[in-house]
Amino acid sequence: MKYITLSILSAFTIISLGLIGKKEAKYVGVLDENQSVVSVLELLGEQNPNKPNLSIPGATVENGKSIVLEGFSHTVNGSRLRKQSKHFVCTSCHNIKREDPDLAIADPDARLPYVVERNLPFLQGTTFAGIVNRTKFYNGDYYKKYGDLVNKTRNNIREAIQLCAVACSQGRELDDWEIESILAYFWTLEWKMSDLDLSDEDYRTIKAALEMGGQQEKRQAVTLIKSKYLDYSPATFIAPPDNRREGNKLKGEPSRGKQIYELSCLHCHEDGRYSFFVLDNSGYSFRFLDKHFPRYTRYSPYQVIRWGTSPATGKKAYMPHYTKEKMSRQQIEDLRAYVHEMARGGAEQ
Numbered sequence: 001m002k003y004i005t006l007s008i009l010s011a012f013t014i015i016s017l018g019l020i021g022k023k024e025a026k027y028v029g030v031l032d033e034n035q036s037v038v039s040v041l042e043l044l045g046e047q048n049p050n051k052p053n054l055s056i057p058g059a060t061v062e063n064g065k066s067i068v069l070e071g072f073s074h075t076v077n078g079s080r081l082r083k084q085s086k087h088f089v090c091t092s093c094h095n096i097k098r099e100d101p102d103l104a105i106a107d108p109d110a111r112l113p114y115v116v117e118r119n120l121p122f123l124q125g126t127t128f129a130g131i132v133n134r135t136k137f138y139n140g141d142y143y144k145k146y147g148d149l150v151n152k153t154r155n156n157i158r159e160a161i162q163l164c165a166v167a168c169s170q171g172r173e174l175d176d177w178e179i180e181s182i183l184a185y186f187w188t189l190e191w192k193m194s195d196l197d198l199s200d201e202d203y204r205t206i207k208a209a210l211e212m213g214g215q216q217e218k219r220q221a222v223t224l225i226k227s228k229y230l231d232y233s234p235a236t237f238i239a240p241p242d243n244r245r246e247g248n249k250l251k252g253e254p255s256r257g258k259q260i261y262e263l264s265c266l267h268c269h270e271d272g273r274y275s276f277f278v279l280d281n282s283g284y285s286f287r288f289l290d291k292h293f294p295r296y297t298r299y300s301p302y303q304v305i306r307w308g309t310s311p312a313t314g315k316k317a318y319m320p321h322y323t324k325e326k327m328s329r330q331q332i333e334d335l336r337a338y339v340h341e342m343a344r345g346g347a348e349q
């Protein structure tokens, strides 16, 4: 017993010595770069509305993860439950990793090189990384697509999950325990202080507010932290160019177009992964798209990128559109330039 107490004591001393030794390093013990942003905000008096309720039977991180990544969850004895959607999994349209270099800006031109470097897809939905740090959902123009349905999702992450499961994923409604599971999994993807672009000066300000700040300093620290990430994902709908022959009148860069083709279009269309409409690296695919770019048909990339396609009875898989924040006009011209180049012989025939 004595021995155990002693070893606990000495372990404790070693840990505390370690901490003292590290005192030179930044903010150990008070404000750590690995700390979750939410936990720091809580210390500053700011509550987060997205906490999961794990007291519901069956609600676990593991179940949430398998619904999001594979489309089904497991019962306690390990058997698979009915798939949420026959057509998609959540990651057909959403990343689970960080996708923006600066979390305070939603800019597709900055996002593309960032996802290219990490070999992540370039998608219509916003990443689930940091989603629990958001407080508003289906923002901006999404009411134009889903009408009144977005009202209850605007301040409620559970309703947002449910709407997407049914309307985006074209699947069955989720049970409460499945929603709580997804939420619990989302919490494993929350932002850490090191994800934010905070200067040493910023850290000192926050640390001072935490240690001895009054209400005002704490409010300021909250504002400072929140200025470093978006707590909502902005969405602006735009139309295809009026004149599809002329397009967006920007000179396209084929090397960027290739990245878009591979990280966006092929993510869903290669081997008919999420779509019956198959695209690949054959001359046939490129000539087909090249031919349809200037046309006013449902095969024109201008049209499907900006308007998407609609789910139809008997063919529920549809293509979600790209908002201005998800694909820029320049990027569409980059894609067109690449498709055109490949159609004229750049591709293997």
Ligand code: HEC
Binding pocket: 067, 068, 084, 088, 089, 090, 091, 092, 093, 094, 124, 125, 126, 127, 134, 136, 137, 138, 139, 157, 160, 161, 164, 165, 168, 169, 182, 232, 233, 235, 318, 320, 321
């Ligand atoms: C077919 C594509 C698609 C699938 C599949 C899909 N989503 Fe979405 N989801 C979207 C799009 C597009 C949005 C629009 C808003 C955004 O993410 O920026 C969205 C929005 C959301 C939002 C609100 C995000 C915000 O910040 O406004 C949540 C939450 C969400 N989806 C959860 C899910 C979950 C959970 C699944 C799987 C059960 C899923 N989605 C499957 C395309 C999809």
Ligand code: HEC
Binding pocket: 092, 093, 123, 124, 260, 261, 264, 265, 266, 267, 268, 269, 274, 275, 276, 277, 298, 299, 300, 301, 304, 305, 309, 317, 318, 319, 320
């Ligand atoms: C999130 C998945 C996803 C992404 C990303 C995606 N698509 Fe689609 N796309 C679909 C689905 C699903 C359909 C519905 C058609 C079907 O399944 O038959 C579709 C339909 C289309 C159609 C119309 C086909 C028809 O039969 O009407 C075209 C053209 C198209 N996509 C081109 C593209 C291009 C170009 C890109 C890249 C910029 C792209 N898609 C990115 C999922 C996607």
